[in-house]
Amino acid sequence: DIQMTQSPSSLSASVGDRVTITCQASQDISIYLNWYQQKPGKAPNLLIYTASTLETGVPSRFSGSGSGTDFTFTISNLQPEDIATYYCQQYDNLPLTFGGGTKVEIK
Amino acid sequence: EVELVQSGAEVKEPGESLKISCKGSGYSFTDYWIGWVRQMPGKGLEWMGIIYPGDSDTKYSPSFQGQVTISADKSINTAYLQWSSLKASDTAMYYCARLVVLNHFDYWGQGALVTVSS
Numbered sequence: 001d002i003q004m005t006q007s008p009s010s011l012s013a014s015v016g017d018r019v020t021i022t023c024q025a026s027q028d029i030s031i032y033l034n035w036y037q038q039k040p041g042k043a044p045n046l047l048i049y050t051a052s053t054l055e056t057g058v059p060s061r062f063s064g065s066g067s068g069t070d071f072t073f074t075i076s077n078l079q080p081e082d083i084a085t086y087y088c089q090q091y092d093n094l095p096l097t098f099g100g101g102t103k104v105e106i107k
Numbered sequence: 108e109v110e111l112v113q114s115g116a117e118v119k120e121p122g123e124s125l126k127i128s129c130k131g132s133g134y135s136f137t138d139y140w141i142g143w144v145r146q147m148p149g150k151g152l153e154w155m156g157i158i159y160p161g162d163s164d165t166k167y168s169p170s171f172q173g174q175v176t177i178s179a180d181k182s183i184n185t186a187y188l189q190w191s192s193l194k195a196s197d198t199a200m201y202y203c204a205r206l207v208v209l210n211h212f213d214y215w216g217q218g219a220l221v222t223v224s225s
Contacts, residue, residue: 034210043202050211055213099151
């Protein structure tokens with residue numbers, strides 16, 4: 001199985017800050033990586049697929065980059081409604097695997 | 108509008124069987140994989156398996172192979188996740204989600220909370 005390691009596991013930032021989350025794959029997954037947002041008590045929501053493609057309707061303050069084993073997810077201007085846990089997910093190989101999640105809080 | 112609607116919360120005792128459902132609407136149900144994802148209390152997301160309702164091709168995560176059964180009835184646009192003998196460790200929220208070309212999950216059900224307790 002491909003292991004996905006996210007960091008940090010949690011972070012606290014101020015409104016307007018730039019927030020960066022990293023996801024490292026245990027082997028080369030090309031650009032086969034997605035990012036999801038999960039707000040408390042809700043189902044996950046797709047934000048970015050294929051490493052950097054923004055899902056329709058997702059605000060442009062969210063972005064993703066990377067390839068191979070190292071990926072980055074960025075919120076450029078943190079808003080109060082961005083309080084959530086964020087997960088990466090690889091689809092290079094089955095089983096599909098998720099990162100452990102990054103909980104984002106407002107300072 | 109694409110929608111996945113899951114069956115309601117369940118409370119079961121260890122050893123009991125259970126089948127939960129996920130009904131799709133607003134799209135061609137037989138043209139997309141449906142996946143199941145577990146989220147244990149306070150924990151992250153775990154992929155359990157997927158089914159292609161068009162031909163019932165099913166793939167399981169090794170972690171869940173033999174522990175659950177995934178099925179689908181394309182005549183009623185519904186996928187299922189079932190257990191033959193529940194354990195306390197099966198207590199979790201279970202989500203179904205539509206998988207686009209074995210790539211990303213673009214639509215999710217609302218989740219079904221399964222509680223297993225004596």
